[in-house]
Amino acid sequence: xxxxxxxxxxxxxxxxxxxxxxxxxxxxxxxxxxxxxxxxxxxxxxxxxxxxxxxxxxxxxxxxxxxxxxxxxxxxxxxxxxxxxxxxxxxxxxxxxxxxxxxxxxxxxxxxxxxxxxxxxxxxxxxxxxxxxxxxxxxxxxxxxxxxxxxxxxxxxxxxxxxxxxxxxxxxxxxxxxxxxxxxxxxxxxxxxxxxxxxxxxxxxxxxxxxxxxxxxxxxxxxxxxxxxxxxxxxxxxxxxxxxxxxxxxxxxxxxxxxxxxxxxxxxxxxxxxxxxxxxxxxxxxxxxxxxxxxxxxxxxxxxxxxxxxxxxxxxxxxxxxxxxxxxxxxxxxxxxxxxxxxxxxxxxxxxxxxxxxxxxxxxxxxxxxxxxxxxxxxxxxxxxxxxxxxxxxxxxxxx
Numbered sequence: 196x197x198x199x200x201x202x203x204x205x206x207x208x209x210x211x212x213x214x215x216x217x218x219x220x221x222x223x224x225x226x227x228x229x230x231x232x233x234x235x236x237x238x239x240x241x242x243x244x245x246x247x248x249x250x251x252x253x254x255x256x257x258x259x260x261x262x263x264x265x266x267x268x269x270x271x272x273x274x275x276x277x278x279x280x281x282x283x284x285x286x287x288x289x290x291x292x293x294x295x296x297x298x299x300x301x302x303x304x305x306x307x308x309x310x311x312x313x314x315x316x317x318x319x320x321x322x323x324x325x326x327x328x329x330x331x332x333x334x335x336x337x338x339x340x341x342x343x344x345x346x347x348x349x350x351x352x353x354x355x356x357x358x359x360x361x362x363x364x365x366x367x368x369x370x371x372x373x374x375x376x377x378x379x380x381x382x383x384x385x386x387x388x389x390x391x392x393x394x395x396x397x398x399x400x401x402x403x404x405x406x407x408x409x410x411x412x413x414x415x416x417x418x419x420x421x422x423x424x425x426x427x428x429x430x431x432x433x434x435x436x437x438x439x440x441x442x443x444x445x446x447x448x449x450x451x452x453x454x455x456x457x458x459x460x461x462x463x464x465x466x467x468x469x470x471x472x473x474x475x476x477x478x479x480x481x482x483x484x485x486x487x488x489x490x491x492x493x494x495x496x497x498x499x500x501x502x503x504x505x506x507x508x509x510x511x512x513x514x515x516x517x518x519x520x521x522x523x524x525x526x527x528x529x530x531x532x533x534x535x536x537x538x539x540x541x542x543x544x545x546x547x548x549x550x551x552x553x554x555x556x557x558x559x560x561x562x563x564x565x566x567x568x569x570x571x572x573x574x575x576x577x578x579x580x581x582x583x584x585x586x587x588x589x590x591x592x593x594x595x
Contacts (some may be wrong), residue, residue, distance in 0.1 A: 215331040216339055218386045219324060220346030225383035226287055227347045229294065231354030232376035235454040237310070238431035239438065239447055240369045246303035248435070252558025254307050255429025256551035258314045263547020265318025270326070270540020279323040284387050286320025291380035298374035322540035327390065329527035329535060340520035341469020348462035355455040363448050409538055413529040417542050419583045420522055423485055424549035426492070426575035428557035432568055433511060436495055437504055439565065453508040460512030468517045469524070477525040482583055484517030489576035496569035
């Protein structure tokens with residue numbers, strides 16, 4: 196009877212852990228459904244309101260940087276107070292509110308403010324949420340993050356399909372689409388009430404000590420990933436590149452469909468590459484992702500055909516499937532448990548801050564010649580690969 200009760204408790208624990216991943220996946224599904232109704236039209240919305248390529252780069256980079264400044268603090272506070280859910284809930288609520296304000300923008304300056312402030316929510320939620328995911332599947336983090344990213348991206352697929360239907364068949368304006376997306380964002384809050392975080396005692400740490408205590412191998416990888424973040428400029432330039440090729444109504448409809456294709460390949464390959472990283476090591480998989488981005492970016496610089504765009508947007512989705520979840524899983528592997536949210540927050544902050552100059556450089560080069568933007572991304576990504584290989588002996592992953 197005792198063995199039965201122990202087995203029952205173990206089964207119940209496994210069930211709760213699995214449920215956390217599913218619930219957070221559902222949350223991300225609804226939030227990304229909302230976000231991805233906005234993201235494929237956002238660069239076109241900015242240009243329609245008079246924004247230049249530099250403004251597109253500024254808004255794209257600023258969105259990442261604003262959220263990233265908060266990520267290290269939210270991660271640290273989450274570790275210090277032993278709380279995760281309150282940061283996750285506040286983050287999703289803040290994003291939903293500023294999406295609603297974004298719908299009433301009348302100039303690109305309004306988009307700059309509201310699209311930037313919307314990312315405060317991402318800054319609050321990301322590190323604590325990723326820590327819940329990491330704690331929920333400690334022996335299969337690559338798979339756990341892969342499942343979460345797949346559900347997140349499935350919401351993105353549905354969202355980008357919806358925005359295409361609303362624009363192409365029902366003639367919705369950009370503002371009407373953004374307003375509807377904002378309303379749907381509030382649905383992401385419902386499943387959060389069922390998430391069960393791991394009970395933790397508050398940690399007697401301060402931010403300076405917490406950052407100083409991060410392992411050297413972790414700091415080296417954050418350096419490598421920040422170089423890649425400089426290369427990985429805003430997705431909005433990929434949308435604008437596709438928009439240049441098409442004319443008339445297709446100049447808006449076709450980029451939305453290509454963005455949908457990006458999300459489909461992202462969702463299809465997130466879990467397989469997460470599992471692969473658990474088997475062969477995350478370093479190898481991440482390096483392959485960096486190399487593939489370099490080739491994909493070079494392809495955008497050189498190819499100018501419909502077939503080329505289809506292939507390249509598919510590859511762009513595979514790159515995100517390889518890199519996005521596995522970088523987070525790798526950071527989780529390299530960090531001590533008591534500082535895991537701080538480590539994830541530090542990673543997100545530094546890489547996000549690198550995204551601002553990366554996108555500004557991309558916008559500046561676009562004004563000279565659009566192909567130069569993608570050549571810049573390709574070359575910088577290769578530099579991150581070389582740096583990763585050089586640092587490889589110093590970056591020791593205890594699970595590899």
